Structures are given as C-alpha cells and as structure tokens.
Amino acid sequence: MSATVLSTRGLDKSFGSLIVAKDIALNLPQGERYALIGPNGAGKTTLINLMTGMLQPDGGRIFLGDEDITALKPEDRVKRGLVRTFQINALFPRLTPLEAVMLAVCERRQDAGTWWRRLPAYRDAIEEAHTILESLKLGAVCHRPTHELAYGQQRLLEIALALATKPKVLLLDEPAAGVPKEESAELFSVISDLSKDIAILFIEHDMNVVFRFASRIIVMVSGQILVEGSPKEISAHPRVREVYLGRSHHG
C-alpha cells in the first residue's frame, strides 16, 4: 500500500452530551478512493469539519503527510492540499462560475492580495479556471451567475472550486446529494476519473455507487468507526448488514 497522506489519531468531539466523534483513527493512502458511509447523524460531516479545521476537536491529532495540522487554520490546511466540498451547496451566488474558480486559482497562486493589476492580465489563471470548468462540463454556463445554474451544475461547481485549489486530499461530502440517480452515476464517474495523485474520501448513501467507486469503505455509526474494509468485506460484514444495510438508509 502507498504512503498515507491523511491520518487522524484519537479524534474526539462532542456537542454537549452528544458524542459525534469518538477515538477516530483513520488512514487515507495516496491516490485511493475511500467511501465513508453510515446512517444519518452518524457524524460523517462532523468528521470532515474536524479534519478541515472548521471545527476544533476536543482531543486527538490530525496529520497531513508527516505534518501535524491539528492547530492550523482551515485556509492553511487548504494551502497544504487538504480540501473539501459541502453537503449543502456553499457557493458564491452572484459570482459566475468562471469568477468563482478564478478566485480559488488566484488565492492558490498567491495573487489574491494584488489590487493594482486587472483580472484579465492573469491569462494563465483564466486559462486554468476555464479548463477546470470545461472538464466538469461547465464551460457553456461559465458566465452565468451561479444562482441561475441548475442544481446538478451547482454540485459540479462545488467540485470545480475544490479542484482549483490543486488538492492532494479531497473530502467530498455527499457530492451527489439531491442529484437524480442517473446523473449521480455520471458525477461519480467524473470523480473517479480525477487524477490518481489525489486521494479521495467521499461520503455517499447510495450503496450501488459506493460499491462501484470505492476502493475501501469506512463505516461510521454514532460517532465511531464500526469497521473498515474492502467493498467485499463490508458487504459480508454481519454488523454492517444489521446497522446499515439491513434497513432503508437514505435520508
């Protein structure tokens, strides 16, 4: 197995008396596609919030490569290549997709503090932003305000924004949430075609999609990792069948 790019040790988090993360130990190797599954309220989004620094853990450590990033601010984690998307669209409604992706590209290239040069002067940044949008089939709508885009296109823009930061590790929080089944398979094939240099952890409720696209699966229940294994092992795991697969699970 290749080197671990993202790992956590003993992560704990509770909201009052509600424990949402308990002793979470996770290792994401270079270039892998991991699925994180679990019932509603299991703490999956919270785990992403903890790893990306949007929430502070009560205890435990987070490592990106060899570096302890537990105390880093979210934007500094992004600069080091740890990037997420959101379960509920978190876009820039009145920016166009081109502007939004340009924003992310300029931030990454350390140009975003420059106020005396006009945007059109950044030709290669524009080129890069446009290439990302085209690769996600958003080229045709890249000059429309984001709030006018179809919902499925907005989900793709979520991913485009993340790609513009040149991630090493990409955490996708239900990228296909709210997208019709047919489109969701298409969206996941786009995701699985992303560069193998990027390690991906995705949250998804549709087990067909999970089994098809994940190289390994982590099952979370009530803030704890129940089991981790290959799709084959997971589908055969009795406890998983009982707590997760056994009943209708999409919320």
Place this chain on the structure above:
Amino acid sequence: MSISTGAVTDPHLYLQAQSRWHPLEFAFWAASILPFFIFPNHLVLASQIAITALFALSLDLILGYAGIVSLGHAAFFGLGAYTTGILSKYGWGDPFVGLLAGSVVAGLAGYASSFIIARFRHLTLIMITLGLGFLVHEAANQASWLTGGSDGLQGVRIGPLLGRFTFDLYGYAAYTYSLIVLFIVFLVVRRLINSPFGLSLRGIRENPVRMPAVGAPSHAHIRKIYTISAVIAGIAGAVLAQTSGTVSLGVLDFQRSADVLVILILGGAGRLYGGLIGALIFIVARDQFSGINPQLWYFPIGVLLVAVVMFLPGGILGGLARLTSTLRSRWS
C-alpha cells in the same frame, strides 16, 4: 456599472469586457465639469457633492464589495478632517501635506480597528462600528485643548492650492480640487475592484463560510480593505476641512455615518457609481428641501429609503440596470 456582454464566451474577452470603460462612464465624468458652466454660483454645493461621493465610495469598498456593514464610518472622515485642520493651525496649511497627513492618520486608525472588525459580522459588527464612532466623537469632544471641543476648531488656515489658488467663497478652487481628488481616487478604486483582490472581496461578501475552504485568508483581506477604506474616508474629511476652512464635531457625528449609508443604499451598493449617484441626489435634494423647511428634510428621505429597499434592492443603479437588461431582452 453592469455591462451586458451578449454572447461573448471566450473567458479572456469576457473578463476584459467586464472591466472595460462603458460609454456612460465617460458621459458621467464629462458631465461632472458641467457645474463650472451651468451652475457657476453653486460650486460650493458641487464640491460638497464630490466630497460626499468620495466618502460614499470609501464605504462602498467595505459594504458593497466585502459585505462589511459600518455605522461608524464618520470616525475616519472626522479623523482626516481634524488632522488636516489641526496641522494647518500650526503652520502646515499646504493642501497636499494636509491631505497626506489626514489620510495617514485615518488609515492608521482603520488598520488598528480592522483587527476587531475582521472577526465579527452582522449585528455585532454594526454595534462595534457604532460604538467606535461614538468613542472617537466623545474623545474629540473631551480633547477640547486640541480640537476646540463643541466650539469647533479655531484658527484653521489652509494655504492656497499649488501656492496659487485660494479656497474662496465662490468655490471655484474647491470644486476643481474635490473633483480631481474624487476622480483620482475613483480610478484607484476602479482598478482595485477589477483586480484579483477585488474578486476575493466579492467572495467574502457572497459567502464568507466558503472562503477558507478555497484557501482564502478572509481576515487578512478584510483588514486590508478596511484600512484602504479608512484612508479614503480620511481623504474625504481632509478635503472638506480644506475647502470649507472649518472643522467642527459635525464631521464625527453619527448622523454623518448614517447619511453616507443611506446615500450608498439609495444609489446602489457594490456598483462603483452607486455612492456617486446617491450623493448627487441626496445633497441636491437636501439643498432644495432645506430652502423650504429644514425640519422636514428627513421625511422625503425616509419615504425614499423605504421605497428603495423594498422595491429596488440594488438601489437606483440596480433598478436601472435591471430595467435596461429587461428592455434589451425584449428588443432582441
């Protein structure tokens, strides 16, 4: 000004079109010299409009572009005015020296407070800016040995512009000077909002939660734009002190902070020209109404403000932009 780009799909051409000068902009600035010929007796008023427009432009940078609400922006305006006035009292009456000093002092105050500003939003932010505004006002009131307190600053002596043109009662030099300062600052602001930094500011306005997730240091951006905005507000205050030759506590009044907010909302925040159009309408209307009944002046402004925020969320310019785009799509 929003620019329709039609069917342009090339991203380079599209972004160029976004920042290109619109014919209406040339018309606007050409019209700004009309008062010299049409209203030569109202140049003092014209100068007040230009100064207020400059002040509104400074607020637009933080409110219209970065989404930071302030109810205490007069603090920076007043700091610029007092700095310039006090310096002139002690022999530093040259307009450019005063302008520079006023903007530096306002900018330093802006930079110092920006560390607090960057950490808060919404109601908290409104209260903080309001409180800081009161604080500066009261400090100026108390320090009467320096500021003259409620009697106003005595002995303001502004030297002639370039050693030749004095600021007199006719306002010829005053309007020339305010207009030139406004135009230069406007060019800088226009450049800024079309830059990568300007784009990141709009990002903060549109979704502050997403910004860190694309690697953006929002706090640093906010500190920077708040400082720049304070500098410009300070310049506006300095120009007022110089062209009017007086400085009183009125430059720090809450009323001034509230008025400039109203002006910007009326004209259209986040539209570059919103504050300029708003200032024009507001100052002219106030001048007309106060001739009839000064007490009733806020009645029509109140009605107008309520009507605009209810029916024209983008202000007067936003409404006009919507109208033209509707008409255009009808015609094509």
